[in-house]
Amino acid sequence: MSTLHLHPETIAIRGAKEQTSYNEHNSALFLTSSFMFDSAEAGAALFAGSVTGYTYTRTNNPNVAAFQARVAQLEQAEAGLAASTGMAAINAVFLALLKAGDHLVASKSLFGTTIGLLNNILPRFGIEVTLVSQTDTDEWQAAMRPNTRMLFVETPSNPLNELADIGKLAEIAHTNQALLVVDNSFLSPALQQPLVLGADISVQSATKAIDGHGRVMGGVICGSEALINEIFQHVRTTGEVLAPFNAWVLLSGLETLYVRMEKQCANALEVAQFLSTQPQVVAVHYTGLANHPQKALVRKQQQGGGIVVAFEVKGGEQAAWQVIDALTLFSKTGNLGDVKSTVTHPWTTTHGRMTPEAKLDAAIQPGLIRLSIGLEHAVDLKADLANALKVITM
């Protein structure tokens, strides 16, 4: 089906689908590890690649194929490739496209596990890594070397909602024959299309906004046919593939992605505006706020403020813990993008393994609280926060 003329909201529901002869309305679930050949000759042709078809689920599966194709349509990419988790997808991008002796430049403000991968695992394979400022493109430019093959960034950042300029980083990458890879987990294709802004690859954790209900893990990579094929050869070999059941769940997540994101952004903005008026709150970090320091870039890159609101309370770690424990509607859990609102304390959880100096250097304060805003009524969320903030005696 040609989807060129359709809106993304429609593609999310009516895009790539594998239809069987039973005329099922919802996608069928293909729980099978292998596929049969009509004859020995047909099997040989499939393995030789002279005809296309399914052979074995580590290589491809109808649920996985539909999921990755549909996300690629939404990211306006030539091709997509699913992986078992967001981290598997990120790891596959690095290991498929980099080799010993290559250099990678990445933002300091990445998801904690990605930083672990860059600092602890890639150097063991001879890949050099330099971490630079999220927002200062001059630092990226200065870090470039003749062997720099890739730039990696996540925008907006977690939890402070600082943007990186995708267009500028793409320019720096391309004048050095390097690739720009953007982690799009925070916004999803509903709110940002990194390839349209100049990136070569968009990678994301589907565990977050795409599932949207905190049920399954998944990851997806989008880019040109050539790049995705290279990464596919790696993923099918190392087995970091998405499970068919998870792909089936994620396909249904895609169907409601746009309407969820629109409402969750509206709720997040209400919560951020409310927090900005509270005397116990020192700072609010949300890209949808009128006073966001990179307002023009927000407007250029994003179709919404996103669902993560971070705020800092007076009284440091102790006050932050008291507020978190006094919340009754927000789940105390690390997931985000869920229809259920969640709360975490970055200083002692997501950023807990960093030294205090490194955290302060990254502007992560002990009093910082991260919210992921869901689909509950905004009035109830604000009332819960107002009540919890009362524990801070001033």
Ligand SMILES: *Cc1c(COP(=O)(O)O)cnc(C)c1O
């Ligand atoms: C969660 C997350 C990941 C990792 O995804 P998993 O599905 O948990 O492996 C990577 N990047 C960002 C920005 C994330 O939020």
